[in-house]
Amino acid sequence: MTLNLEAWQKRVLLLLGLIAVAALFALAFTAGRVAAAPETPGTNSADAGFARDMQVHHSQAVEMSRIVRDQTDDVVIRTIAYDIAMTQQHQVGQMYAWLEEWGLPQSSDADRMAWMAGSGHTAHADGGTGAEGEDDAAAGTLMPGMATPEEMQALAEATGEDAERLYLELMIDHHIAGVDMAQAGVDLAEDPELRELARKMAAGQQIEIVEMEKLLAQL
Structure with a gap:
């Protein structure tokens, strides 16, 4: 038809x-x-571990930098401290946002830096719960490079050149450990944006280490 x-x-x-x-x-x-x-990182992933631990590590650097800005009139030291505080505070916000985006808690029961175990980078911290807001030092979970409560108190009480010297010594150690953790993030994480942030952290802090070592030698 x-x-x-x-x-x-x-x-x-x-x-x-x-x-x-x-x-x-x-x-x-x-x-x-x-x-x-792409699948979002899991709570036990290197991505999540990096985001949680680096937030804690960064937060102490921000605190130290804010302290020394009130303890010295040296323009160069104050400028470096300001740059470190602003940069790392911004990065803390980025890592916090990623964990929120991935639907993961900001804290974990895992040991600090356990996500780096067997990677060839700095060994993870001893013990601890990694609970959000917990005083890591009091819990015995200070990560490599982090200042002790006694060192933080000494920095808060120091003034002038003494404060400058102590800040540089503490921050250099802090950065050396931070570079190692950042490189572990580059090597172990899967999220491309996180790996790129970790790469920038490692490169930026390495430059700052060189600058601070020069300043320390001049004191």
């Missing part, structure tokens, strides 16, 4: 056919994007 279609009917059928084809392409494209979407 032959169908005799009017011209307008043919146009309608053609349009419907084009719509159907477009819908199929859209469905296939959407399915492909969903299938290709």
Whole structure:
């Protein structure tokens, strides 16, 4: 049987056919994007461990930098301290946001730096719970490079050149450990944005180490 279609009917059928084809392409494209979407890091991943531990490590650097800015009038020291505080505070916010985006808690029961175990980088800290807001020093979980409570108190009480010298000594050690942790993030993490941030941390802190060593030698 032959169908005799009017011209307008043919146009309608053609349009419907084009719509159907477009819908199929859209469905296939959407399915492909969903299938290709990367999995978010798990709570025990190196990505999550790095984001949690580096927040704690950074937070102490920010605190030390804020302390020394009130203890010295040296413009160079104050400028370096300001740069470190601003940069690392921003990075803390970025890592916090990633954990939120991944649907992961900001704290973990895992030992500090356990995510680095067996990687060839700095050994993880001894014991501890890694609970958010907990005093790591009091819990015996200070990570490598972090100042002790006694050192933080000494920095708060020092003034002038004494404060400058102690700050530089503490921050150089802090940065050396931070560079190692950042490099572990580059090597072990899977999220490309986190790896890039870790790479920038390692490079930036290495430059700051050189600058601070020069300043320390001049005191």
